[in-house]
Amino acid sequence: MFKNVKTVVVLLLWGAIGVNAQNKVPLYLDDKKTISDRVEDALSRMTLEEKIAMIHAQSKFSSPGVPRLGIPENWMTDGPHGIRTEVLWDEWKQAGWTNDSCIAFPALTALAATWNKELSSLYGKSIGEEARFRNKNVLLGPGVNIYRTPLNGRNFEYMGEDPFLASKMVVPYIKGVQSNGVAACVKHFALNNQETNRNAVNVIVEDRALYEIYLPAFKAAVQEGDAWAIMGSYNKYKGQHCCHNEFLLNDILRGEWGFKGVVISDWGGVHDTKQAIYNGLDLEFGSWTNGLTWGTSNAYDSYYLAAPYAKMIKSGEAGTKELDDKVRRVLRLSFLTNMDKNRPFGSFGTQEHAQAGLKIAEEGIVLLQNKNNILPINLSKTKKIAVIGENAIKMMTVGGGSSSLKARYEITPLEGLKKRIGNQAQIVYARGYVGDPTSEYNGVVAKVSLEEKRSAAELSAEALKVAKDADIVLFIGGLNKSEYQDDEGFDRKELGLPYHQDQLISELVKVNKNVVFVNISGNAVAMPWVKEVPGIVQGWFLGTEAGNALAAVLVGDANPSGKLVFTFPVTLADNGAHALGEFPGGDEVNYKEGIFVGYRYADKQKAKPLFSFGHGLSYTTFEYGKVTADKKQMSAGDQITFSVKVKNTGAREGSEVVQLYISDLKSSLPRPIKELKGFEKISLKAGEEKTVTFTVDKTALSFFDDKKHDWVAEPGDFEAIIGASSTDLKSKVSFSLQ
Known part of the structure; x- marks a missing residue:
């Protein structure tokens, strides 16, 4: 009767899922039909158990599809700056793959500092290609939370203090990512402006500030970028957690803005089944990581939107309308991404992507101060260059939380300078200080060991000796991605540089006036020595090609064109959040400064910044x-x-x-x-x-x-x-x- 096994399999599949009589293909598998029609057809074929399974995680970074219907799983990936290494199914520990080393792109502060919308599109396209190749259909980024204070440990992942700039830079990024059939998941919605007590703090902010300062970039992402996904934030607003917040998700996101996409929880950001049902959440991730059912088997079935939800439906305590709406949105996500047979295949770890990152890095670097035209370095007149500072040899693609990467390679600043300058001048390195001596993070081993047995006094003495007879001193310092610096989960404790760098810089200027400070950070820092140091460069976290980009700018191969995306205050008293508001607050944090964020506050107070929003010099x-x-x-x-x-x-x-x-x-x-x-x-x-x-x-x-x-x-x-x-x-x- 049947000529081959393949015919039997096809007929059995059609018998299980139903057949469109006209096309001989199930409607939801027919990509010639509208996505809306396909969604409704698929939904009509699903059981209650299949629907419940689709709206919560099954592993650290995936949620189930419907195997019976051929609907694939959804796979998420951190982060906004590069594709995270594979981790074990139930653990954060690396899975030990040898082919998951990505290209690390510059942090989003550096991208925003290019003020170049075309580069934002290139960034999105490139990172989207990397995600697609790794078979991820949701990229957990970009981040557009506003830079309210320079002490927020996660500022480096965002696009600065101005809502207009962030709005214009985020849209091309989203379109670039999604051109690969990968959803951009814009985060963290909303008011996630601190890491201290981030899972519980309730934000109090007036509506004017909410709409004028903190929401515009998200609105642009939805209405201009057509983002397919949004991630809720950890904090509370109006007493409700933002991952299931009625006002933010139902009233604003879906009601006022018409968002059609999927709302995904931050990992462990869900706290209540009833609120998760009715207040706009679609996909729940990571509750186990917060200890909901720590160590039990089938922990994912105990998620708020799992067995507890199913139980409420079966008992009649909840209906199925909300569930069907959630599943519709998740199905739409699948049809736009991993069920789109025409999406490209992507590419991963390529030199093309590295060069894109290099271009973005070069354009994002900001020349803050250049007295006596100390930069670019004149190699024809320079015989000895002293390079001082731990950040000249420290890998910055690792650490900082969920954005930590296993990069295919990372060129450190010292390597970049040596490669570019070669024998044209002598380069002598001295560490100068010890910041974080950790040489391994999350399975990535640093190429240079940071262990140090010498005392602080010995390191300082060596730096001063090296600097004394150099033609120019490049102090490459700033922050790093350790706790209480630029790091998820931790806010900074002070505006000043850590590890006694200010003292060392002041001493260096006494022995050599030709000092250039390169600030590697995603945040503003105080500079009490600013009048004595002729050259100052904002170097950001620049990714795989960091050292090559910095070297190109320092020697003048690239003409700096970056501009600051946030104000450098002289002191914290010059920042509205600290002068008028609260930071980090206790169980609540009050944004008493209202709309006066960043340069808006400096203008109001007539306070002269250390360096202004939008500032950046050039070699012309x-x-x-x-x-x-x-x-x-x-x-x-x-x-x-x-x-x-x-x-x-x-x-x-x-x-x-x-x-x-x-x-x-x-x-x-x-x-x-x-x-x-x-x-x-x-x-x-x-x-x-x-x-x-x-x-x-x-x-x-x-x-x-x-x-x-x-x-x-x-x-x-x-x-x-x-x-x-x-x-x-x-x-x-x-x-x-x-």
Whole structure:
């Protein structure tokens, strides 16, 4: 009757799942049909047990599909900067694979510091290809929580203090990732601005600040980036945990913004079955890691959205409407990702990805100070270079929490400098201080042992001796990814540099005035010696090609064009969260500074920052013309265009970030002095001039009126201000809204 075994198998499968009479293919497997139709067809074939299984984890990083119907599992991966190594099914311990070493991309602070939307797209495309090749269909990133204070240990994973900048940089990243059939899971929604007591702290914030500062990047991710997934945060808001928060998830995310994607819990972020059912959560991960049923078998079946949910349905305590909605969204995720037969295959650990990371790193590095043109290093006149500091030899792709990576390789700053300079100058290294001597993290062994038997005094003496007769001293220090620095789960305790670096830098300047400080960090630091050190570079965490990128900028192969994405305050008192609000608080933290975050607070207080938001120097110079407007008045449904000429007046090609700020001269509610509402990065050859234009509508003039619960653009007078930073303002033009 049957000619072969294959025919029998196909008929048995069709008999189990039902057949579309017209196409001879089950509707949910027919990719010519709409995703909505396919979802409904698949849902109609599922049992209660299969539906419950789909909405919670089955391992550390996966959730079940429906094997009977051929619907695959969902596999998640950390993180926003590279594809995490494989771990064991039930443990965080590495699985011991030999083919899971990824390309480590620069941290997202460095990406944001490029102010380059095209590079954000390249970043997303590249990391999406790596995730796709490893058969992950959800990338747990990017992060867009706002930089409220320089003490937040997780700031390095985010995109800075300004909601407009974060909004514009996150959208191309998402589209780049999702072009590979991999969902971007934007995190952490919302108000996750500290690591201290992060699983329990309740955030108190006024609606204006919520909507104007902390939500815009998430809104852009949903409405402009079409993100397929969102991750809830650990903290509470309005007394409810954010992974099942009625106001954030039901009212805002789905109600106001129309989000159609999947809401995924942070690992261990679920605390209540009833709230998880009704308050917008779709996929639960990691509850076992928080000790819910620690050490028991089938722990995943005890998750809040597992057996307890099924029991409520069977007893009649809960219906199935919410369950079906959750499963619909998870099925949609599958059809967009691992059930899309046309998605590309991806690639992993490639030189192409490494070069993408190198380009992003070079453009993200920020030249903060360059007195006497100490940089770039003139190799024709330099015989001896002293390199000092632990961060010159320390791997920064490991540590820091969930973003820790097993990179295919990492070029340290010292390696990069030696490779680039070669025999053109002598390079002498001295450690100078001991920070974290750990030489192994999560299964990754450092290429250079950091164990140290010498005393602090001996290390300091060696550094001073090496520096004394050098032509230039490169102090490569800053923070690292250890506890209480740039590290998930821990906030910093102070603004100053750790490990007595400030004292060592002050001593170095006494023996050699030609010191360049390279700050490896994702956070601002205090610099009490700033007037004595001629060269200062913000070096970030730059990933696989870190050393090559830094060397290229320091010797002038690459012209620095990065700009700061957060304000460097002189002291914590110059930061609104510390001056007016609370940090880190206790069981509650009150954002009393409201909308006055970062440069908004500095402007309000007329406090001069150490380095301003948007600041960054170049090895060339730029001259700005006067900004003009195409009209003096605009109506509510109108647009207005501002134009400014920018000329490269130096001797070499360079890139400049032209920034547009809008100032509301009179408002019924308090407003910042000015707010970023446009930016454009342009490349100019020596002597070249370009005209930069910005077109805005009333949204750029609006504020959130919490009494009306709506955005309002009040008629009146405004100014458009062009700047090279938030304090280096070039010209302005007045206009009005009728």
